[in-house]
Amino acid sequence: MLVRLCDALPMVHTLCQPVAHLGDKPPEVELEWVHATELRNTDKTIMGTAFGGSSKWLVQMVEVCDQQTLGGICIASPLVIPADQAQGILDYAESGNPQLILSGPSKGATGPATMAGTLVLQNVEILGGTVLAQLANPGCGVMYMGYATPMDMRFGTMASGSAEVGLMAVGTAQLARFYGMPSGVFYPMTDAKLPDPQAVYEKHLQTYLCATAGVNYIMPLGGLDNEGTHSPVQMVIDNEVCKMVGKVLDGIRVDEERLAVELIKEVGPVPGNYLKTEHTRQHWQEEYLIPEVGIREEYNTWVMGGSKGAIDRATEIAIELMETHQPNPLPDEAELELQKILIAAEGEKITA
Numbered sequence: 001m002l003v004r005l006c007d008a009l010p011m012v013h014t015l016c017q018p019v020a021h022l023g024d025k026p027p028e029v030e031l032e033w034v035h036a037t038e039l040r041n042t043d044k045t046i047m048g049t050a051f052g053g054s055s056k057w058l059v060q061m062v063e064v065c066d067q068q069t070l071g072g073i074c075i076a077s078p079l080v081i082p083a084d085q086a087q088g089i090l091d092y093a094e095s096g097n098p099q100l101i102l103s104g105p106s107k108g109a110t111g112p113a114t115m116a117g118t119l120v121l122q123n124v125e126i127l128g129g130t131v132l133a134q135l136a137n138p139g140c141g142v143m144y145m146g147y148a149t150p151m152d153m154r155f156g157t158m159a160s161g162s163a164e165v166g167l168m169a170v171g172t173a174q175l176a177r178f179y180g181m182p183s184g185v186f187y188p189m190t191d192a193k194l195p196d197p198q199a200v201y202e203k204h205l206q207t208y209l210c211a212t213a214g215v216n217y218i219m220p221l222g223g224l225d226n227e228g229t230h231s232p233v234q235m236v237i238d239n240e241v242c243k244m245v246g247k248v249l250d251g252i253r254v255d256e257e258r259l260a261v262e263l264i265k266e267v268g269p270v271p272g273n274y275l276k277t278e279h280t281r282q283h284w285q286e287e288y289l290i291p292e293v294g295i296r297e298e299y300n301t302w303v304m305g306g307s308k309g310a311i312d313r314a315t316e317i318a319i320e321l322m323e324t325h326q327p328n329p330l331p332d333e334a335e336l337e338l339q340k341i342l343i344a345a346e347g348e349k350i351t352a
Helices: 002-008 027-041 051-064 083-095 115-136 163-179 197-212 232-250 261-267 278-287 299-304 310-324 332-349
Strands: 045-047 069-074 099-103 142-146 149-152 183-185
Touching: 002 027, 002 232, 002 310, 027 045, 027 051, 027 332, 051 069, 051 083, 051 332, 069 083, 083 099, 083 115, 099 115, 115 142, 115 163, 142 163, 149 163, 163 183, 163 197, 197 232, 232 310
Parallel strands: 045 069, 069 099, 099 142, 142 183
Antiparallel strands: none
16 A cells, blocks of 8 residues: 555655565565565556565566666665675676665764764765675666764664754765765654654755755655654655655746736736736646645635644545555566566575
8 A cells, every 4th residue: 555655646756665574474575575566566666675685586576577676775884785785786786777875874873973974984885885886887877875864862762853864965965976976865754753743844854955955866755753664644745845845946937928027017007917817827837836735725614624734634645545546557477477586585585
């Protein structure tokens, strides 16, 4: 259901495992089954993994499904590329799939307490993974991906919703541009446990900072509690936030038609108005973002409609999309090959 919701939302362009664990599958092949579920329920690009040797099987899955994956490689700070992640770098590079090298030091714990020092460590770790990828397949696609977060020393927890996370995203974008690489961040995030005002203000600030800094790949939508849980309701809200930030990035289009000088002369002063003009009919929808979650109706109309707040509306939208959205099905031949790969993975990882 979560994958179908991702498929339905227009601001979701790639998928990053909305769930990482499946209770009805052996843990050795959970990720293989997660990726298969994604491929069956969306034709958007999915983000790959390398944990537990999953990259070997995912590159085969996307090939038979005629899709591409964005391989996700996670560095272990400080300064270690685990064996399964190193193999993932090789698998994605040799298969021709692009990959992101993700470094996520925790400031004051697995990285220096200063933002500048953490950016240095993050930079070293990303470049180390990039070198390995280029040795395997010179010229292969690699994204410079940041995930640095501060630690709240009062609780010993990651302060994933902090303003500093957004600042680190700005630094990540600048470093990636220096090296001529596309940039990505594993933000926006929040420490909030529920879809609530804290989740909205923390994620909105980070999204805005990431976007205006020129980060090329911003994720994730729907996450709560430092990505410890995933909420369909929060995903719908985040989707609307992304629409708003995207509208800011679009700016104001200026041309003769939109300056409307002749129209202003034609309408003239009061009692003239623009409601009945063809110009208004042509442009009002394209010029303004129409919210699905936000509340704009007059108060009495809002009360008569049930006095629903943003959370109520987002809940209704999420439920409707998960119940009604139908993704494009896999071709029968691709489904058959996908089954063969899952059987082979289980045979190697469980019975071997």
